[in-house]
Amino acid sequence: MILPEMTAAEAAAMIANGDLLAVGGFGPAGSPKVITPALAQCARTEHAEGRPFKVSIVTGASIGASCDGELAAADAVDRRLPFSVNAEMRKAYNTGKVRYTDLNLSDNASHLRQGLTGEITWGIIEACDVHEVYGKLRIYLTAGIGIAPTICRLAKKGVFIELNTWHSSKIIGMHDIYEIEDPWFRAPIRITQPIEIIGLPYIEVDPSHVKGIVLTHLPDEARSMNDATEVTKQIGHHVAEFLKWNIDKGYIFRNKLILQSGVGSGSNAVIGALGSSPEVPNFSIYTEVLQEEPMRLIQEGRIIAASTGALTLSPEHLLDLYRNMNEYRGRLLIRPSEISNCPEIIARLGICSLNTAIEVDIYGHVNSTKVSGTRMMNGVGGSCDYTCNSMLATFTCGSTAKDGKISSIVPFCSHIDHTEHYVDAIVTEYGVADLRNKSSLEKAEALIAIAHPDYRPILKEYLRLAGVYGGHTHHVLSAAFALHDTYRRKGDMRLVDWGEYIRE
């Protein structure tokens, strides 16, 4: 069968107002790049002619600017899930123009299968190659998978494939495609080692299900990481010491250290610091995105093996990887998001997770999504998937933000994504608060000790005031957000006047 080659505009023209588009890739890695900008153009034309045009978008994780940025700017998005990091999209969902559902990445594919998200109208995925074998089409993906297998199976009207020759077909064989069965028929997911293969290196579909092939030659939209700062270096150092201490105490098994590390420059820097720390033994990675530092550490042999949901590398770094692909075979696997973030696997492997907090409260709850409890930064992404299931769930954050005007350690988080029941340790540049096997008040003591020195007396004073009310956790609820409110009113949390917030 001859696959229907078409332009991005022709593909976009088949998409209608109200459709639910499911887009492959994980973050910018392996995401389609040309049909969604063409769709944004369609939307503008429709809007100019007074007709409504909005689609809903579900992706594996976040996605590149060519999707979220273009479509949000064209006011062409109704619902968006499960995650987004794009500035244009952020503006849209923080002003209510887009209905944004912040969903654990591990739940995304299963919600689609259950039908909770609605029926997928069209799928759009990126591939580096397609082969027809015995009447079936094998689709070979690129730098990220996300929910592509589920998309290809469920998209009602069919799938568009962006065949992107920028990606090297050397990546073939690095994917382990496996779709989880519905719960009521589910067997154990057989992964017991980070790079164990349980699926196929391609997605197989009926060729008639592919409604268009669009040829492209475009790099992924991932950016280079910022350099490590003094604070992230300090944090990385403390994390390394803490892991070493856990190994010495026997809490972690030296010969099977498996780390997850969240997204962003901070996480990248922490992994770099771990790699250069002689006390930390060689380790493996089981994570959702592999950034630059881990790739370097794989080359150096510090990282033994890495399973990831995506290769989130700048174009230069990804090309470099493609050139040296043979070095990575047997040591690197790319998995669908429901496997990279699978609670069952994360728990079984005994992963140590490292994620970034926006703020932490004195009892160990973590806010990782909402600034001042209201403005969504990005979303929860995979942080719950890892935190709730890892053997040692650590969050890192600088002790302050905005030149010290905001403390990252507060009496009560203005939004809670991760509770005391799952958060094991917090690391700032001032050290580690190990929260395990501690009562609430012991946690508070440990956390105040790693707050910025300016804020330690402030937090102690809160505890003193709250002590009057007793209980297992001490709070004065009317003053619980006094630091946040003071920042809003006076521009600096340090100017808090507790008297303003406490009344008889």
Next chain:
Amino acid sequence: MILPEMTAAEAAAMIANGDLLAVGGFGPAGSPKVITPALAQCARTEHAEGRPFKVSIVTGASIGASCDGELAAADAVDRRLPFSVNAEMRKAYNTGKVRYTDLNLSDNASHLRQGLTGEITWGIIEACDVHEVYGKLRIYLTAGIGIAPTICRLAKKGVFIELNTWHSSKIIGMHDIYEIEDPWFRAPIRITQPIEIIGLPYIEVDPSHVKGIVLTHLPDEARSMNDATEVTKQIGHHVAEFLKWNIDKGYIFRNKLILQSGVGSGSNAVIGALGSSPEVPNFSIYTEVLQEEPMRLIQEGRIIAASTGALTLSPEHLLDLYRNMNEYRGRLLIRPSEISNCPEIIARLGICSLNTAIEVDIYGHVNSTKVSGTRMMNGVGGSCDYTCNSMLATFTCGSTAKDGKISSIVPFCSHIDHTEHYVDAIVTEYGVADLRNKSSLEKAEALIAIAHPDYRPILKEYLRLAGVYGGHTHHVLSAAFALHDTYRRKGDMRLVDWGEYIRE
């Protein structure tokens, strides 16, 4: 080998100040009953003579009054984990006399194995029978297991067994004893059906590890449930309708409905209501405690099979079960707490969980432990284990408490145990708020609709005031706890004056 029979006082006398005692059973079911009161007596004697005497206590879940009540009253407890429902113990940890760590029940055994909880000095378990076979002692447990297998393996100085002839040895064969391997060597846990057997019906130990056998004849300290109220009946009715609707929509598979239900009279009543609802198909149970209503429904055939951590029945009901034990064989299993509450199994089976909330906020976060954010009610127990891993995580609560003076639906929970990322639905007597695939503001709308009518305008007014600040979630942080503070000051949340809480 002849086992060392002794009195409870003789066993207690071997326990020293500072010891970590690990006690078997799950809640009052299958918990030892005579050594801990004797230990409380030892503590009083020591205290009277001016010597310090405190032990730390780790149990499978909560435990009967003969342990928590007696020891707390004797001021003989330093640390306590993971869960407690005893009034005397509650007073102790809410006044800081006991250092209480509120831990997910599924994490308890693994924390002990990792060494995080410290070294167990002595284990105390209850058995209905012991047999020596090929030089090993087989211990047959009673109505609950908890962490007994881990206790027997790890207790440094040995184990005391309370051999309780009140329990019938007919219970032999109803236990499936399996201990999870440390993460770094862990294989899949092979349960794919609620009553699949993967372990042994007994715990096997070296007889020399048993330091004392104490003969007893005492019933479990579980109480009868309160009768269903009009509110719990209404809630049960809504839950039944909601499950039926999910089945009709295809979100739940009709032929494999598996429920978990939390602890207490409310949960008991909800399960009863489900059983008597003709729209709900026959179902299975995978849970941590089996109370009276489910036992009745097993007898009636409405419940096909039930896996539990404990038979939490009043003595009369448990005796009745023992009399009819043969009816339950092949349909009922008692599991260790790390299996009854195992995230891997809960996710694989696609369980619908039903737990009780203290309060819920308008964005779907749930407080299930702390009244006014400070006073610990009981603890998180297994509610996170189920909520974070079930296919449909539902919480139920009456819309108000204290004759309407407290709303269970509030702008911001005064404590958060379960986040929006895991809570799928809330049910009050006014209906169901289905939170899946909704943005934050859509969740708020759905939740306000099931608040008590008195509170709907109050919550809407909060949303209106908060709307000024924009964002994905709308909040005025200085007024987020205005309802709680108003209740504290004026005795009724309905008297809230928003102007008192909002300043420029």
